[in-house]
Amino acid sequence: xxxxxxxxxxxxxxxxxxxxxxxxxxxxxxxxxxxxxxxxxxxxxxxxxxxxxxxxxxxxxxxxxxxxxxxxxxxxxxxxxxxxxxxxxxxxxxxxxxxxxxxxxxxxxxxxxxxxxxxxxxxxxxxxxxxxxxxxxxxxxxxxxxxxxxxxxxxxxxxxxxxxxxxxxxxxxxxxxxxxxxxxxxxxxxxxxxxxxxxxxxxxxxxxxxxxxxxxxxxxxxxxxxxxxxxxxxxxxxxxxxxxxxxxxxxxxxxxxxxxxxxxxxxxxxxxxxxxxxxxxxxxxxxxxxxxxxxxxxxxxxxxxxxxxxxxxxxxxxxxxxxxxxxxxxxxxxxxxxxxxxxxxxxxxxxxxxxxxxxx
Numbered sequence: 001x002x003x004x005x006x007x008x009x010x011x012x013x014x015x016x017x018x019x020x021x022x023x024x025x026x027x028x029x030x031x032x033x034x035x036x037x038x039x040x041x042x043x044x045x046x047x048x049x050x051x052x053x054x055x056x057x058x059x060x061x062x063x064x065x066x067x068x069x070x071x072x073x074x075x076x077x078x079x080x081x082x083x084x085x086x087x088x089x090x091x092x093x094x095x096x097x098x099x100x101x102x103x104x105x106x107x108x109x110x111x112x113x114x115x116x117x118x119x120x121x122x123x124x125x126x127x128x129x130x131x132x133x134x135x136x137x138x139x140x141x142x143x144x145x146x147x148x149x150x151x152x153x154x155x156x157x158x159x160x161x162x163x164x165x166x167x168x169x170x171x172x173x174x175x176x177x178x179x180x181x182x183x184x185x186x187x188x189x190x191x192x193x194x195x196x197x198x199x200x201x202x203x204x205x206x207x208x209x210x211x212x213x214x215x216x217x218x219x220x221x222x223x224x225x226x227x228x229x230x231x232x233x234x235x236x237x238x239x240x241x242x243x244x245x246x247x248x249x250x251x252x253x254x255x256x257x258x259x260x261x262x263x264x265x266x267x268x269x270x271x272x273x274x275x276x277x278x279x280x281x282x283x284x285x286x287x288x289x290x291x292x293x294x295x296x297x298x299x300x301x302x303x304x305x306x307x308x309x310x311x312x313x314x315x316x317x318x319x320x321x322x323x324x325x326x327x328x329x330x331x332x333x334x335x336x337x338x339x340x341x342x343x344x345x346x347x348x349x350x351x352x353x354x355x356x357x358x359x360x
Contacts, residue, residue, distance in 0.1 A: 095329030105131035135180035186211030191226035208257035228287035241284035286327030291334035
């Protein structure tokens with residue numbers, strides 16, 4: 001975590017940007033390598049304030065105490081730890097709090113895992129699904145997005161399949177179902193991303209599934225890899241991560257889940273300073289409206305979650321060890337517990353990653 005905009009402390013006092021050299025005579029604190037920090041046998045704790053190598057931590061104790069208090073009081077910075085609850089997950093995604101446990105998918109693994117606070121176990125398995133997201137549907141049922149299979153699966157509370165959806169009401173298939181959002185009335189929006197290639201045609205869409213599941217239709221198209229999505233704070237707009245464009249779109253919501261003309265809600269480059277080595281695939285992945293009224297945006301490629309107000313002001317950054325952050329979810333008591341998923345290497349099997357719990 002860092003304070004809003006990375007400005008909680010001055011550059012001269014705290015070593016400046018993450019990619020800036022240390023101040024003369026100051027040895028920066030070490031950053032652990034992923035393999036060292038998250039070897040099997042966890043849970044292990046990652047302290048973003050320390051591991052980012054902030055050189056102000058070398059300040060004499062008395063000055064540091066006063067300076068830290070001033071920073072915290074003035075900028076509302078929060079020191080927090082990120083704990084690994086599954087340090088060996090295979091490309092995890094879609095954390096969802098369900099019946100006193102955490103469900104999450106392993107895109108490169110067996111399907112859905114369940115974590116009861118101590119152990120993670122397989123809850124649902126499906127070959128060649130490529131599970132990518134979860135959401136509650138029709139009470140205690142769960143919808144699963146099968147990204148590789150190009151379909152949705154509805155499961156009951158016991159994890160038994162109820163039905164699948166592989167075509168919309170016009171009989172058309174969809175490609176790469178990626179993430180979900182409630183429509184606030186029992187129905188569901190979901191993204192169908194298209195091809196994950198910056199050079200591919202722009203074919204990402206958003207579809208709406210009615211509350212009973214009887215109707216499914218495309219409500220937005222021509223999105224450069226549609227990904228995470230969430231209702232706005234006032235419930236009148238749908239925010240959609242346009243990942244390969246590095247921005248979040250906003251669509252006004254009409255009758256029966258219809259979406260109006262899009263506008264650009266925010267570009268990630270305008271929300272937070274860039275991180276080193278960003279490339280064309282760096283962009284917003286999962287996005288959620290938190291119980292605290294802030295938006296939590298997983299920035300894939302930068303190892304962080306951006307927490308942003310409805311006025312597009314950066315509240316904080318939550319840094320995690322995995323560079324490729326995929327999604328976020330919340331615990332039973334709201335935003336005091338945030339679950340974060342991510343991968344260390346999304347390009348090479350077995351696609352190692354981790355599931356983390358962040359608390360203020």
